[in-house]
Amino acid sequence: MRLENKVIVVTGGTSGIGRAMVERCVAEGARVVVHGIDRAQGEAVVKAQGDRTVLVLADLLDAASPRRIVDAALAAFGRIDGIVNNAARVARSTLETTSATCFDEMMAVNVRAPLLLIQAAWPQLKQHRGSVLNIGSVNAYNGEPTLLDYSLSKGALMTLSRNLANAAGPEGVRFNHLNVGWVLTEREYHHQIELGQATDWPEHVPTAYAPSGRLIRPEEVATAAVYWLGDESRPISGSVLELEQYPIIGRNPVKS
16 A cells, blocks of 8 residues: 555545545555544544544634644644645635735635644654645636636745745655646535536536546545655655646647
8 A cells, every 4th residue: 555654634634635635545554634624524534434534623714723733643643744735715806806804814724824734743744754745726827817816825835835845855855736627526516506507517518628528536636646645756846746637838728
């Protein structure tokens, strides 16, 4: 198994991509600290995975939450080998609709919390030559018109990954980053229905957005994550990988 005996912290691990990562990490032999904010969802995840997981409920808007997550990991499993900064706040905003509060909350959850979690876990990461995987978005490059603050936060997270990889190389701690494209999570499914899409909308996604004929699945992102969390990818650090169905930079969509 590719993550045998490793202890991995997954933020936002109670649904969507995070839940898929928890399930895959456990299947690969890891013990997993499942962070979330919804008790019912979290308890369902932990119940399904058994004693190889522990649930930590913490609101990442609170700057003290990263320290509590690390303390819970050490209390449950005695060590930390890897961190997946997956939790994210997603809210629609434009230049006209954004506010100081919207911006501050987006940056607090999407950038400050990953930074403080890494900081709190730093002694463990150094001791065990750990791996940090930050989950970003292709919106980091310029974003969508209605995702202004979210896009800004993901650009900052990408810089955080590169900066720490550059600084931490001699310490043996690795930092890599996935910029994920359009993924069919339950939240995204329901969000599109709220925007007026039909219930079968995933079957009719335009090929400009999904050349394969379907959206990316959470378990496919989780499969990629295992490689970067495990020792197979050592000594690679500082990589930013786009998990999308087409090239992001210089793309010229196929015209039908």
